[in-house]
Amino acid sequence: MAAIIGRDLLLLMISFSWCVLTCSSYSNTGTDTLLQGQEVGDWQHLVSANGVFRLEFVSISPSKQRYLGISYNKIGSAPVRNIVWVANRNNPILDASGTLTIDSHGNLKISCRGRSPIILHSVQAASNTTATLLDNGNFILRELNSNGSTEQILWQSFDYPTDTLLPGMKLGINFKTGHTWSLTSWRSHKSPASGSFTFGLDPNSTNQLVILWRDNTYWTSGPWHNGSFEYILPGGRVLESGDIPTPFGACSKDPWDVSRAGCTQKKLPDCRNPHPMMIVF
Numbered sequence: 001m002a003a004i005i006g007r008d009l010l011l012l013m014i015s016f017s018w019c020v021l022t023c024s025s026y027s028n029t030g031t032d033t034l035l036q037g038q039e040v041g042d043w044q045h046l047v048s049a050n051g052v053f054r055l056e057f058v059s060i061s062p063s064k065q066r067y068l069g070i071s072y073n074k075i076g077s078a079p080v081r082n083i084v085w086v087a088n089r090n091n092p093i094l095d096a097s098g099t100l101t102i103d104s105h106g107n108l109k110i111s112c113r114g115r116s117p118i119i120l121h122s123v124q125a126a127s128n129t130t131a132t133l134l135d136n137g138n139f140i141l142r143e144l145n146s147n148g149s150t151e152q153i154l155w156q157s158f159d160y161p162t163d164t165l166l167p168g169m170k171l172g173i174n175f176k177t178g179h180t181w182s183l184t185s186w187r188s189h190k191s192p193a194s195g196s197f198t199f200g201l202d203p204n205s206t207n208q209l210v211i212l213w214r215d216n217t218y219w220t221s222g223p224w225h226n227g228s229f230e231y232i233l234p235g236g237r238v239l240e241s242g243d244i245p246t247p248f249g250a251c252s253k254d255p256w257d258v259s260r261a262g263c264t265q266k267k268l269p270d271c272r273n274p275h276p277m278m279i280v281f
Contacts (some may be wrong), residue, residue, distance in 0.1 A: 034131040039101035042066065047073055048135045055133050057098050060190055065092035067192060068100055068110055070137055070157065083158050084137055084164040088118050089192040099161065102129055108141050108155060121155035129154065137166045162192065171209065172199045 009224045034040060042046050045056035055072035057066045060083075068087040089109060096114035106129035109116040121141055123129065139157040163183050164247040165171070166183050173180050182200025196210045202220070208229060209221035222230025236243050 014076060032133050034100065034102060036129055037104065039099040041099050042096040046133045048137075051133050052135045053084075053133055055139060057096070057101075060192065063092075063190065065094060066096060066098050066103075067092055068098065070133070070139060070194075083192070084162075084166060085139075086162050086192045087120060087157070089162055090194055091118055095187070099260045102131060102141075105145070105174050106154075123154065136168045138168065162186075163195075164167045168268045173203060 023265050042057045045054055047054050052071050053070055055070050058069050069083045070084040070085040093112045099111050102108055106123040106127040108120040131141045133139050140153050141155040143152050143154055145151050159167055161183055164186055171181050182198050184199040185195035189197045196214050202208050202210045208219055208223045211219040
């Protein structure tokens, strides 16, 4: 289940430059795999094997800034909320010069004119690597053996979610490495930059999910026990006072009613729309 909370809460879920196509670029035929030494230019894309997801550089109107994103694949101009993952959400490219490539050492990076590359993954030593867009929306970088079999997965987009939770993704914290799997809202419906709301596992080890607004707790799921969270019912609904089930996120409908289970804030942030909504699909 992916949850999207309007422009005001967490989402649970060009200037075109003509370039010369070289032999190191693959043709724009919708392949799902990028080989070492190849590149995906601003005019090209990857499509998963069964055509479910698409990876390409996109702009979010009215801005002409470019982002490398994964979206559900459909013919024509996709609605902005079809985007489920953004590689460079806080580091947009200012023109259409961006390319995604695996260099000779096996590093996965975004390069563009006039600036240092954006490194998505850097390998410790030169290796034979490929990157593949899967039908579940995961973009994985693999190290290959000499016979073409997979030696190991070096990096995957599922480990760095943006604002959408896809089936197969996870939320949590690796307390050994400090790595966190969480969702962070867009700054606005026109900007995928990191916003104010984060959804994930409580960093205080309370065994519950939380929505944080600028590191302040906004909502909690209640602790996990007997196979479910205390305040979440099947279908993604939360319990209010009196055990009345309502859609998940209902605390924002009446932010002054602190009796709603899981709600911890008395009012919405002043910078946000006082009438946010949640869409679950």
